[in-house]
Amino acid sequence: MEVLQSTVAPVEGKVRRSVPSLPAIMPDRLKTSKTLAEKAVKSRKVFSVQGPYPVIRAALWARGWVERRLPNLVKRVPRCLGDEEEDGDDDREDEGKKEENLDDMYDFMSRLVRNETTYFYWTVRRDYIDCRFLQSDQMTNHYANSGAFTTKVGLCVNLRNLRWFDAADPDTFFPRCYRLGAEDEKHAFKEDFRRTACTSLLQHVVETSKCKQDGVKDLNDGHQQFVAPRIINLALHVCEEFLGVLEHSDIDVTVGTPPSVGEGRWEEFLQDYYKVVHEGALIRGSSAFVERCQAMLIRLQEVCPQLDTDGLHNIWIIKPGIMCMNRLDEILAFVESDRAPNKESKWVIQKYLERPLLVHGTKFDLRQWFLVTDWNPLTVWFYMECYLRFSTQPYSTKSLDSSVHLCNNSVQKHFQPSCYRHPEIPEDNMWSCSQFKAFLQRQGLGEKWEAVVVPGMQKAVVRALQTAQDVVEPRKTSFELYGADFMLGRDLRPWLLEINSSPTMACSTTVTARLCPAVQLDTLRVVLDRRTDPSAYTGGFQMIYKQAAVEVPQYKGVYLLVEGASMRQSRPPLHRKIVTSNPHLKILSSSDTSSEGDETAHHKSGQRSSKVSSSLRSGKENQTSGEKKRQLTRTSPKRGGKVRAEGHIASSVRRFSCSSTSEQPLLVHIEPKKKTMCLGLNLGAKGETLVPTSLSFPLRPHRSTLSCRSQPNPGQRVHILRSSLPQTMCKPRYYTSTRVFPPLQGPLPILEVLSLRPNVVNKTTSRLSENSTKP
Numbered sequence: 001m002e003v004l005q006s007t008v009a010p011v012e013g014k015v016r017r018s019v020p021s022l023p024a025i026m027p028d029r030l031k032t033s034k035t036l037a038e039k040a041v042k043s044r045k046v047f048s049v050q051g052p053y054p055v056i057r058a059a060l061w062a063r064g065w066v067e068r069r070l071p072n073l074v075k076r077v078p079r080c081l082g083d084e085e086e087d088g089d090d091d092r093e094d095e096g097k098k099e100e101n102l103d104d105m106y107d108f109m110s111r112l113v114r115n116e117t118t119y120f121y122w123t124v125r126r127d128y129i130d131c132r133f134l135q136s137d138q139m140t141n142h143y144a145n146s147g148a149f150t151t152k153v154g155l156c157v158n159l160r161n162l163r164w165f166d167a168a169d170p171d172t173f174f175p176r177c178y179r180l181g182a183e184d185e186k187h188a189f190k191e192d193f194r195r196t197a198c199t200s201l202l203q204h205v206v207e208t209s210k211c212k213q214d215g216v217k218d219l220n221d222g223h224q225q226f227v228a229p230r231i232i233n234l235a236l237h238v239c240e241e242f243l244g245v246l247e248h249s250d251i252d253v254t255v256g257t258p259p260s261v262g263e264g265r266w267e268e269f270l271q272d273y274y275k276v277v278h279e280g281a282l283i284r285g286s287s288a289f290v291e292r293c294q295a296m297l298i299r300l301q302e303v304c305p306q307l308d309t310d311g312l313h314n315i316w317i318i319k320p321g322i323m324c325m326n327r328l329d330e331i332l333a334f335v336e337s338d339r340a341p342n343k344e345s346k347w348v349i350q351k352y353l354e355r356p357l358l359v360h361g362t363k364f365d366l367r368q369w370f371l372v373t374d375w376n377p378l379t380v381w382f383y384m385e386c387y388l389r390f391s392t393q394p395y396s397t398k399s400l401d402s403s404v405h406l407c408n409n410s411v412q413k414h415f416q417p418s419c420y421r422h423p424e425i426p427e428d429n430m431w432s433c434s435q436f437k438a439f440l441q442r443q444g445l446g447e448k449w450e451a452v453v454v455p456g457m458q459k460a461v462v463r464a465l466q467t468a469q470d471v472v473e474p475r476k477t478s479f480e481l482y483g484a485d486f487m488l489g490r491d492l493r494p495w496l497l498e499i500n501s502s503p504t505m506a507c508s509t510t511v512t513a514r515l516c517p518a519v520q521l522d523t524l525r526v527v528l529d530r531r532t533d534p535s536a537y538t539g540g541f542q543m544i545y546k547q548a549a550v551e552v553p554q555y556k557g558v559y560l561l562v563e564g565a566s567m568r569q570s571r572p573p574l575h576r577k578i579v580t581s582n583p584h585l586k587i588l589s590s591s592d593t594s595s596e597g598d599e600t601a602h603h604k605s606g607q608r609s610s611k612v613s614s615s616l617r618s619g620k621e622n623q624t625s626g627e628k629k630r631q632l633t634r635t636s637p638k639r640g641g642k643v644r645a646e647g648h649i650a651s652s653v654r655r656f657s658c659s660s661t662s663e664q665p666l667l668v669h670i671e672p673k674k675k676t677m678c679l680g681l682n683l684g685a686k687g688e689t690l691v692p693t694s695l696s697f698p699l700r701p702h703r704s705t706l707s708c709r710s711q712p713n714p715g716q717r718v719h720i721l722r723s724s725l726p727q728t729m730c731k732p733r734y735y736t737s738t739r740v741f742p743p744l745q746g747p748l749p750i751l752e753v754l755s756l757r758p759n760v761v762n763k764t765t766s767r768l769s770e771n772s773t774k775p
Contacts, residue, residue: 033108045119048120050124171305178349199307246303278326306351315397325400356488359388370382381543393421483499484496
């Protein structure tokens with residue numbers, strides 16, 4: 001039979017094969033491949049898998065999907081340590097070596113769809129695919145911003161907001177946790193460490209009293225260390241003060257009040273505490289404090305849900321790096337030695353559970369899977385099977401070695417199992433939940449699994465997701481599988497340690513070889529089969545929580561609008577001084593063409609304006625500027641005085657013309673000194689002053705009250721002639737008044753100075769005029 005050899009060049013991104021051409025494919029299989037590829041494209045069944053997931057590939061192929069190979073993606077380093085966190089129990093290297101040898105037909109089908117759109121993504125890391133550029137019908141196995149609960153920092157911070165989502169206390173299922181990079185949280189950790197040392201000391205006194213009678217019996221032992229009983233008094237005082245704070249008895253304590261225990265006393269107390277707990281020193285006369293310590297522990301038990309698991313040695317675990325430490329100065333020095341710029345979001349310290357449930361004297365933790373298929377409404381699927389991971393060494397708080405306290409398979413695979421370990425603990429350090437339930441049944445605790453362990457894990461998972469619901473982007477066609485790590489207390493109450501994205505699917509043991517493929521297949525049943533058939537079989541997944549849908553308003557961008565009217569500050573009423581007109585001044589009409597009635601009207605207007613003539617100024621003097629200059633030339637003996645007088649008069653008139661209207665009350669505000677400063681000019685060494693002898697009020701026609709630029713009618717003019725007056729009459733007579741004149745009706749007069757003559761009123765006035773005219 002003729003064999004067809006493909007000559008198609010290798011597509012970009014092909015990572016598995018180094019041969020640039022496809023192997024020989026039988027014609028019938030070639031035809032079948034083309035048919036399947038065309039059908040998959042029409043049905044939108046094109047998928048892409050990044051990473052060694054043979055179970056996912058095989059399951060999708062069986063459903064009629066065709067793989068579009070992704071290019072060889074280089075693993076990108078997260079922008080900030082802690083932003084992205086994968087499973088710490090991952091064996092990617094072993095999985096990569098076991099990658100399946102795919103059939104040649106699937107290779108050819110992958111080439112046929114290399115230019116098609118991918119509708120299903122399954123990747124190891126969420127940053128390989130940017131969800132912002134995906135279409136609404138493209139599925140991916142990650143949610144954006146899920147680091148709010150899959151990182152140690154995110155889970156530590158977000159669980160503190162649980163009270164806004166559920167009536168629960170995170171201290172009942174999540175060990176106390178602090179960010180050592182933040183100054184406020186570092187201070188809170190120091191207080192917590194010192195207070196835990198006090199409670200641990202009280203527990204030590206109570207527990208040692210049961211197996212020892214009194215320290216006097218050991219006085220003959222020269223190697224035994226003793227500590228003064230004052231540390232017990234200090235521990236009782238601190239615990240009493242802590243209970244008072246919880247009862248708000250410190251409400252009257254100011255910020256500046258010094259603490260009851262200073263830094264020096266704390267340092268001395270911790271050193272004695274280390275000797276007693278870590279080195280086995282005895283406390284003199286401790287038996288006298290047993291009852292008081294027991295009573296205090298009972299009171300603390302009501303408000304401290306983690307008191308039973310705190311233990312005696314005050315052990316804390318630092319992440320990342322996962323190291324156990326039990327001395328405050330060593331912990332702070334370790335963090336301070338790090339000079340990384342992202343230290344605030346890097347180092348997290350968590351209280352270690354010193355009294356966990358043990359299986360044959362060996363510590364273990366549980367890996368529990370759960371699946372989120374929607375964030376609005378929040379939909380959570382809980383896998384009904386889990387597995388246990390054991391440490392290789394017997395449990396002890398006297399040693400802080402990782403082989404004793406860390407149960408991750410990636411850590412324990414580097415240690416040999418201890419010869420002192422119980423023979424029922426398997427060599428691969430794993431149990432299935434069925435084996436663990438059988439163990440509990442033998443211990444008489446079989447009913448605790450369904451009554452305490454499983455409900456406690458489910459509640460912890462849902463509460464952790466609720467606190468991050470506002471942060472994670474709720475994409476409808478996305479889903480994600482998570483792996484949560486739990487420890488059990490002696491009362492079998494589960495404690496959440498962390499949540500991992502992209503949990504390991506390595507078949508490294510007989511337990512994971514059965515469970516990991518099963519959870520992958522059941523995940524596809526939930527996210528694919530159930531989309532078309534709501535009653536489809538979902539395997540080991542069970543929906544444990546579905547939130548009521550919440551209406552989310554459509555985001556329209558940042559749009560700020562401020563509505564309202566501008567406010568102007570009102571001016572206070574002006575109270576100015578007025579000057580009455582000289583009774584000897586005469587008001588005459590100088591218009592030869594005006595009628596008798598007009599002359600009478602202008603005469604009355606002149607009389608009324610004579611009281612306010614100095615306050616009614618206008619800037620429209622351009623039409624009479626030539627006439628003023630001629631009159632000033634005939635009157636004034638000096639050229640400089642005329643120009644300066646004209647400048648002062650024009651400026652004062654111009655200032656008033658644009659500010660006065662006929663609708664506002666007109667205020668007369670002329671003072672002799674101000675008038676002299678405005679109109680009087682120093683003429684030389686004699687100190688003479690120019691005083692107006694003739695004033696003109698051109699009356700413009702009545703126009704809009706807001707028109708300040710209307711030109712006056714030069715045809716109508718009223719002259720105020722000032723004849724030769726006695727010296728006593730030259731001295732202005734005035735009085736002050738706060739009277740406000742009503743607005744004038746009709747045309748407004750414009751003040752014009754027609755002539756000036758020198759006049760010496762008195763030396764004081766002359767000096768004032770001279771000073772006012774100086775620049």
